[in-house]
Amino acid sequence: MELKGRVWKFGKDVDTDELFAGRFIMGGDETNQSQYQEFIARSGLSDVGHRENVPRDFLTKVEKGDIIVAEENFGIGSSRQQAAETLKFKGVQAVVADSIHRIFFRNFWNLGCPAIDLPGISAEFETGHEIVINLRQGTIKNLNTGKEFEFRLIIPSWFIDMVEAGGLIPYHKSLKA
Amino acid sequence: MTLVEKILAKKAGKKVVRPDEIVEVSVDRAMIHDALGAHTIAKFRELGVEKVWDPARIVVVLDHYVPNKDIDTAKKCLNIKKFVIEQGIENYYEVGKGGIAHQVLVEKGHVLPGTTLVGVDSHTTTSGVVGAFATGIGVDEMAVVFKTGRLWERVPGTIRINVEGKLLSPIMSKDLMLFILKRLGVSGALFKSLQYTGSTISQMSFESRMVLTNMAIESGATNGIIEPDQKVVDFLKARTDHSFELIQGDRDAEYAETLEFHADDIKEPMVAVPPKPSNAVGVTEVEGTRIDQAFIGSCTNGRLEDLKIAARILKGRKVDKFTKVIVIPASQEVFKSALAEGLIATFVEAGAVVGPPTCGPCMEAHMGILGPGEVCISTANRNFQGRVGDVTAKIYLASPATVAASALKGKISDPREFFREA
Numbered sequence: 106m107e108l109k110g111r112v113w114k115f116g117k118d119v120d121t122d123e124l125f126a127g128r129f130i131m132g133g134d135e136t137n138q139s140q141y142q143e144f145i146a147r148s149g150l151s152d153v154g155h156r157e158n159v160p161r162d163f164l165t166k167v168e169k170g171d172i173i174v175a176e177e178n179f180g181i182g183s184s185r186q187q188a189a190e191t192l193k194f195k196g197v198q199a200v201v202a203d204s205i206h207r208i209f210f211r212n213f214w215n216l217g218c219p220a221i222d223l224p225g226i227s228a229e230f231e232t233g234h235e236i237v238i239n240l241r242q243g244t245i246k247n248l249n250t251g252k253e254f255e256f257r258l259i260i261p262s263w264f265i266d267m268v269e270a271g272g273l274i275p276y277h278k279s280l281k282a
Numbered sequence: 283m284t285l286v287e288k289i290l291a292k293k294a295g296k297k298v299v300r301p302d303e304i305v306e307v308s309v310d311r312a313m314i315h316d317a318l319g320a321h322t323i324a325k326f327r328e329l330g331v332e333k334v335w336d337p338a339r340i341v342v343v344l345d346h347y348v349p350n351k352d353i354d355t356a357k358k359c360l361n362i363k364k365f366v367i368e369q370g371i372e373n374y375y376e377v378g379k380g381g382i383a384h385q386v387l388v389e390k391g392h393v394l395p396g397t398t399l400v401g402v403d404s405h406t407t408t409s410g411v412v413g414a415f416a417t418g419i420g421v422d423e424m425a426v427v428f429k430t431g432r433l434w435e436r437v438p439g440t441i442r443i444n445v446e447g448k449l450l451s452p453i454m455s456k457d458l459m460l461f462i463l464k465r466l467g468v469s470g471a472l473f474k475s476l477q478y479t480g481s482t483i484s485q486m487s488f489e490s491r492m493v494l495t496n497m498a499i500e501s502g503a504t505n506g507i508i509e510p511d512q513k514v515v516d517f518l519k520a521r522t523d524h525s526f527e528l529i530q531g532d533r534d535a536e537y538a539e540t541l542e543f544h545a546d547d548i549k550e551p552m553v554a555v556p557p558k559p560s561n562a563v564g565v566t567e568v569e570g571t572r573i574d575q576a577f578i579g580s581c582t583n584g585r586l587e588d589l590k591i592a593a594r595i596l597k598g599r600k601v602d603k604f605t606k607v608i609v610i611p612a613s614q615e616v617f618k619s620a621l622a623e624g625l626i627a628t629f630v631e632a633g634a635v636v637g638p639p640t641c642g643p644c645m646e647a648h649m650g651i652l653g654p655g656e657v658c659i660s661t662a663n664r665n666f667q668g669r670v671g672d673v674t675a676k677i678y679l680a681s682p683a684t685v686a687a688s689a690l691k692g693k694i695s696d697p698r699e700f701f702r703e704a
Contacts, residue, residue: 155674183403205472
């Protein structure tokens with residue numbers, strides 16, 4: 106499974122309050138998928154102009170298929186799955202970081218979006234670079250510098266099947282058949 | 283194996299597990315609350331399953347947005363209540379009957395030594411205080427737990443936090459935890475377990491220990507845990523009829539790392555300056571910083587001993603004219619005890635407002651939200667930018683003693699002056 110996209114470079118310690126503020130947690134109608142997705146996409150990273158670890162033009166210029174490359178400790182904080190959902194619904198298809206907090210790591214994968222932790226990887230990318238991730242081979246390539254990196258994920262054996270099924274919920278539904 | 287490895291091995295049906303191995307474990311307790319409960323239920327419905335795997339193992343607590351602040355929050359709580367009734371879930375705590383989920387889980391004896399607990403909340407780690415594996419997950423995973431009663435986990439290697447010596451009042455376990463976080467950082471324990479050991483921990487009250495397991499998550503840890511001793515047995519005996527086994531780590535257990543601390547090294551009360559819980563400094567370094575709000579409460583520091591030390595400082599005095607002082611007991615049980623002991627009267631007389639047992643202004647939920655540039659000193663666990671409202675507000679974390687002393691002066695203050703011998 107290969108993912109290709111344009112890089113957004115984030116800094117360190119991007120926390121879940123930053124990704125999705127408390128004031129929006131009870132918003133959105135979770136029983137209405139399209140309304141919910143639109144609400145979650147719109148509400149995330151609401152205070153981005155005040156943060157140093159997220160590029161200022163991310164909200165206005167992010168496009169479907171983009172990939173975040175971040176420094177250490179991405180997604181620190183709360184269980185709120187909206188922190189992962191808002192990135193997915195804004196179009197981000199994967200997050201690569203020097204390290205990733207456990208709950209965010211699980212939440213993002215469960216949405217069918219890979220979260221890949223590889224120490225030192227952030228130094229190899231800048232915003233605007235093209236990145237290619239091969240999930241089954243465990244490689245990340247920077248198409249601008251030509252450099253390739255290997256990663257080894259500590260995940261259940263069924264995880265990549267789950268991503269191909271579109272996430273944890275669709276995967277579990279497919280198990281029934 | 284360490285304690286956490288032994289619990290996970292047992293629940294996975296394996297003789298041995300190793301750090302970073304992927305295991306699938308059975309779930310003994312699953313907790314949802316109002317902030318993410320309706321979302322969990324929507325996902326569960328999406329799975330197309332009629333009934334949860336075991337209604338007796340599910341605990342539902344309304345704590346973040348209650349009493350409901352608007353129509354959205356009321357609707358989500360209604361959805362949760364309907365689900366509870368439909369599924370026959372007995373352990374349901376409406377506002378006024380429970381309190382903060384992490385406090386209720388422990389207080390009602392819902393979490394036993396050697397068991398597994400998952401909750402849709404990162405501070406689910408709190409329940410590790412009884413010697414359980416307790417951790418947070420998202421709502422998709424909780425929906426699957428509701429269906430299967432099972433969870434995959436990456437076995438966390440154990441970082442041993444060994445603390446020796448005696449904490450001298452008014453230095454509290456919160457000060458110790460901020461001191462530990464200063465060394466560990468906010469990512470020092472990613473995918474690891476924090477196990478607290480040593481004479482300081484064994485001498486410490488059960489309530490004080492809960493601060494340590496609660497804030498384990500602030501180091502990035504999967505969970506926090508303490509080996510169960512007589513204090514745990516005494517606490518649980520009055521609260522549950524269920525039998526339990528006191529699992530301890532092996533004597534020759536291998537730790538990923540051991541960090542040694544000495545209580546004497548904490549020279550003064552600690553304050554974590556914004557925007558990270560690991561930014562701890564001695565209180566004298568930030569003394570005099572003007573505040574707009576002081577909050578005593580939360581799953582970190584809203585228990586009886588916290589209210590007692592705050593009341594000792596506030597008794598017979600008045601809080602600063604321009605400072606909003608909010609006191610929130612962590613549960614209805616704590617509230618009742620505080621009433622009986624006259625602590626609530628002390629707070630009210632001092633000019634503090636006492637809120638209903640909920641999360642309160644630990645986060646931007648239903649009350650105590652901060653406006654632009656406001657400064658709050660809080661006994662809660664996170665001081666991220668924008669955590670409790672406007673992104674330009676600033677949050678300092680400290681012990682209940684330090685927050686109470688600060689409330690009196692309207693600026694960050696050293697509580698030690700209230701503890702000097704006359």
